[in-house]
Amino acid sequence: MIEVPFTLLPHADGLPRYASDGAAGLDLAAALPDDAPVTIPPLGRAMIPTGLTMALPAGYEAQVRPRSGLAAKHGVTVLNAPGTIDCDYRGEVKVVLVNLSDIPFTVARGERIAQMVVAPVTRVAPVAVASLDETTRGAGGFGSTGR
Numbered sequence: 001m002i003e004v005p006f007t008l009l010p011h012a013d014g015l016p017r018y019a020s021d022g023a024a025g026l027d028l029a030a031a032l033p034d035d036a037p038v039t040i041p042p043l044g045r046a047m048i049p050t051g052l053t054m055a056l057p058a059g060y061e062a063q064v065r066p067r068s069g070l071a072a073k074h075g076v077t078v079l080n081a082p083g084t085i086d087c088d089y090r091g092e093v094k095v096v097l098v099n100l101s102d103i104p105f106t107v108a109r110g111e112r113i114a115q116m117v118v119a120p121v122t123r124v125a126p127v128a129v130a131s132l133d134e135t136t137r138g139a140g141g142f143g144s145t146g147r
């Protein structure tokens with residue numbers, strides 16, 4: 001286990017937790033005032049605060065991913081999935097939810113709205129060249145191998 005420092009803003013709901021021994025993602029809870037739930041209208045979106053800031057080690061990122069239950073049961077997902085938390089980001093982690101259902105969805109304080117997977121990052125050094133090596137695929141893409 002790699003220790004990752006977090007700070008909890010006053011509205012935070014505690015440190016994020018893995019929901020099971022083998023869970024890949026730390027669940028992220030909505031850090032909202034008790035009396036101020038957020039209602040997302042059909043096809044609307046909302047930036048939900050988590051009350052967390054963190055300092056990932058260099059060479060790592062965190063991916064903000066949807067929870068499958070919210071997607072399957074309510075049509076609510078992470079709009080920019082997977083959201084990217086950079087290792088040099090020190091602001092509050094936020095979750096951009098979108099409601100793809102046809103009824104409003106209300107997020108209450110403490111509700112788990114997304115999960116955060118920490119993963120290693122490979123960085124590369126872009127180098128300008130005149131041409132690239134040839135491959136069988138070449139420039140074929142976007143369904144070029146069939147449906």
Ligand SMILES: O=c1ccn([C@H]2C[C@H](O)[C@@H](COP(=O)(O)OP(=O)(O)OP(=O)(O)O)O2)c(=O)[nH]1
Pocket residue numbers: 064080082083084085086087089092093094095096
């Ligand atoms: O779901 C997300 C995605 C991003 N971020 C924060 C952490 C990340 O390090 C920063 C920038 O994210 P990104 O690079 O995806 O956004 P951008 O639109 O490129 O903004 P910037 O110009 O600040 O990089 O915003 C979140 O809190 N939640």
Ligand SMILES: [Mg+2]
Pocket residue numbers: none
């Ligand atoms: Mg960016």
